[in-house]
Amino acid sequence: MTMDEDRDGFAAEYVLGTLDAEERAQADALVLVDQDFAAKVREWQRRLGELNVLVAPLEPPAPVWDRIRAGLGDAGQSGVLHLPEVAAPATAQNAPSAEIIQMRQRMERWRGLNIITGMIAACLIGIFLVRGYRPDLLPPDLRPTQQVVERIVERPVEVVKEVVREVPSARPAQFVAVFQKDEQSPAFVMSVDIDKRMVIVRQVAAERLPDKSYQLWIATQPGATPRSLGLVEPNDFTVKAALNDYDPAVINNATFGISLEPLGGSPTGQPTGPVIHAKLLQITPPPNP
Amino acid sequence: MIVSMLTPAELVWLMAAVAKGDQAAFERLYAATRAKLYGVVLRILRRSDLADEVIQETYLKIWHNAGSFDPKLATPITWMVAIARNRALDVVRKKGETSIEDEPGAMDTAGEEPNPLARREMTEELKRLLACLGRLDEDRRRMVLLAYYSGWSRDQLAVKFDAPANTIKTWLRRSLMEIRECLGS
Numbered sequence: 001m002t003m004d005e006d007r008d009g010f011a012a013e014y015v016l017g018t019l020d021a022e023e024r025a026q027a028d029a030l031v032l033v034d035q036d037f038a039a040k041v042r043e044w045q046r047r048l049g050e051l052n053v054l055v056a057p058l059e060p061p062a063p064v065w066d067r068i069r070a071g072l073g074d075a076g077q078s079g080v081l082h083l084p085e086v087a088a089p090a091t092a093q094n095a096p097s098a099e100i101i102q103m104r105q106r107m108e109r110w111r112g113l114n115i116i117t118g119m120i121a122a123c124l125i126g127i128f129l130v131r132g133y134r135p136d137l138l139p140p141d142l143r144p145t146q147q148v149v150e151r152i153v154e155r156p157v158e159v160v161k162e163v164v165r166e167v168p169s170a171r172p173a174q175f176v177a178v179f180q181k182d183e184q185s186p187a188f189v190m191s192v193d194i195d196k197r198m199v200i201v202r203q204v205a206a207e208r209l210p211d212k213s214y215q216l217w218i219a220t221q222p223g224a225t226p227r228s229l230g231l232v233e234p235n236d237f238t239v240k241a242a243l244n245d246y247d248p249a250v251i252n253n254a255t256f257g258i259s260l261e262p263l264g265g266s267p268t269g270q271p272t273g274p275v276i277h278a279k280l281l282q283i284t285p286p287p288n289p
Numbered sequence: 290m291i292v293s294m295l296t297p298a299e300l301v302w303l304m305a306a307v308a309k310g311d312q313a314a315f316e317r318l319y320a321a322t323r324a325k326l327y328g329v330v331l332r333i334l335r336r337s338d339l340a341d342e343v344i345q346e347t348y349l350k351i352w353h354n355a356g357s358f359d360p361k362l363a364t365p366i367t368w369m370v371a372i373a374r375n376r377a378l379d380v381v382r383k384k385g386e387t388s389i390e391d392e393p394g395a396m397d398t399a400g401e402e403p404n405p406l407a408r409r410e411m412t413e414e415l416k417r418l419l420a421c422l423g424r425l426d427e428d429r430r431r432m433v434l435l436a437y438y439s440g441w442s443r444d445q446l447a448v449k450f451d452a453p454a455n456t457i458k459t460w461l462r463r464s465l466m467e468i469r470e471c472l473g474s
Contacts, residue, residue: 009462012469017333017374018436018443018461021382042362044465047472049367050415051437057324058331064341065319068348072312 011040015048022237026189026202029176177256177278179206187276188214188232188258194251197243201232201258208234215265216242217257217275220250226257231265252280295321300365308355315352322369323348329370330377333440339380347373374440381440421471429464436461 013019014027030037179188187206192199201216214232219225229242243251256278259271266272295303300321306314326347331340350372358368411419422430428450435441435449443461447454 005466008469009465012465013458013461015371016433016436016461016465017378017440018446018458019382020442021379024379024382045367045371046363047418047469048437049363049370050412050418051434052325052329052366052370053411053415055325055328055332055438058328059324060327060344061337061341064344065316065323067345068319068352069312069316071345071349072315072352 007037008040011037012044015041015044022191022200023202025176025191026200029178029189029191030204033178175252175280177280179256179258179276179278190216190256190278192243192251192280194243194248197241197246197251199229199238199240199242201238201240203232203235203237206258209260211263212273213261213263213265215259215261215271216240217259217271218243218246218251219255219257220246221253222255226271228266228269229256232258254280256280297364297366301360304355304358304360304365307352308358315348318351318365319348322366325366326370326373330373332438333374333377333381340377343373343376343380347376350376378440382442417472418468421468424471425464425467429460432457432461433464433468 010019010023010027014024019027027037027041031041032038175192175194177190177192179190187204188201189204190199190201199216203214206214213234216229216232216238217226218229219227230240232238246254257271257275259266259275260273261271262273300318303314303318303321307318323344327340327344330343330347331337334340334343347369351369354372358365363371422433425433432441432446432450435446441449443454443457446457446461450457452460
C-alpha cells in the first residue's frame with residue numbers, strides 16, 4: 001500500500017468513525033496542519049455524508065436550545081432582532097437603533113472571536129521551532145491573524161529558542177506535536193496524555209531506514225540538555241509511558257526532538273544525528289467561554 | 290419553532306448571516322437542522338444526556354466557526370453533521386470500548402439502514418453511494434454502515450463479525466477504497 005493510499009485510508013476511517021481515540025487525536029492534528037489531509041477528509045465527508053439523508057430526524061429537548069443560546073455570549077437580546085429574512089430598508093427613524101443593535105451584536109461576536117483566536121494563538125505560539133514562518137501550514141482562515149507556525153528541520157538541539165507562550169488552564173486535553181519532514185508532510189505526529197504521562201508517536205512520512213533508529217528527546221527548557229525518552233519503534237505507532245519523571249507544567253513547555261541515530265540509539269546519550277523539533281499543541285482547548 | 294425544510298441555498302444564506310453574528314438567523318438555522326443533527330448523534334451515543342451535550346457543543350462551534358464555512362467546499366448540512374458526528378465520536382471513543390458489555394441490547398437494536406422511508410428524499414449522489422455499497426459483500430457493507438450510523442469501533446465490529454480488529458481495519462479500508470473507486474470521485 002502506498003503512503004498516499006494509507007493517508008487516504010486514514011482520512012476515510014476518520015470520517016467513517018472507526019479510528020480509536022488516539023488516532024482521532026492525530027487525525028485532528030493533521031487536519032490542522034496538513035491541507036492535503038484536510039482536503040481528503042472533506043472529500044470523505046462529502047462521499048459518506050450522503051448517508052445522513054437516511055437518518056430519521058429526532059427533536060432534541062427544548063432546554064438544549066436555551067443552553068445553546070446562553071452560551072452565545074452575554075448578548076441575551078436576541079428578541080430584539082426578529083427580522084432575519086430581509087432587513088427592511090432603513091427608515092430615518094429606525095435606522096440609528098437598528099445600527100446600534102447590529103453593531104452591538106457584531107462587537108459581541110468579535111469579542112467571542114477574539115477569545116477563540118487568543119486561545120488558538122496561545123496554543124500555537126512557539127509550537128514549532130524557528131526556521132522561517134510557515135503560515136501555509138495553517139488553515140487559510142487562521143493565516144492572517146497568527147502566523148505562528150514555525151519549524152526547524154535538521155538542526156542541532158542547541159538552537160532551541162525561547163518562546164513565550166501561555167498555557168490554557170488545565171482541563172482534560174489532548175496535546176500533539178507535529179514533526180515536519182518538509183513543507184508538505186509531517187514526519188511524525190506525537191500525542192501526549194499529560195494525565196497519564198504517556199507519549200504516542202505515529203510515524204507518518206518519516207523514511208524507514210533499516211540500519212538507523214529514531215530517538216525521542218525532551219528539553220525541559222530552552223538551552224537545557226536534552227534527555228532521551230527512548231527510541232521510536234519501527235512501527236506505525238510507539239506508545240511509551242516515558243514522562244513519569246516530568247511535571248505537567250514542564251511537559252507543557254518542553255521542546256521535543258526526534259533525532260536520527262545509529263541503530264539502537266545514540267551512543268553518547270546526546271543526539272548525534274539530525275534533529276527535528278516540535279512543541280506541544282493543545283488540540284482540544286477548553287470550551288468557549 | 291416550526292421545523293421548516295430549507296433548501297441548501299437557504300441554508301447557505303443563513304450560514305452567511307450567522308457568520309456575521311445574526312442570532313435570529315442562528316435560531317432559524319438551529320430550527321431547520323437540529324432534528325437531523327440530534328438524530329445523527331443520538332444513534333451514535335445512545336444516551337440522551339450525552340446527545341444533549343454534544344448538540345450544545347456542536348451548535349456553539351457552528352456559531353463561532355460559521356465564518357470559516359465555505360460553500361464551495363461543502364453543503365451546510367454536510368459541514369454541520371460532520372461537526373456533530375466528530376464530537377459524538379470523540380465522546381464514544383473516550384468513553385472507552387466497554388460499551389458493548391455495558392449495553393447488551395445495543396448490538397441488536399442498531400440497524401444499519403435507519404430510515405427506509407426517507408428513500409423518496411434520495412439525492413442522485415445517495416443513490417450512487419448506495420449502489421456502490423450494494424456491490425460490497427453483505428458483511429462488509431454492514432460493517433461500514435454500523436460504523437457510520439452507530440459509531441461502532443473496530444473492536445466492537447471485531448466482536449460482532451468474529452474477526453481480529455486488525456482484520457476489520459483492513460476490510461474497512463478496502464471497502465472504503467472500493468467505494469471511492471466505484472463513485473469515481
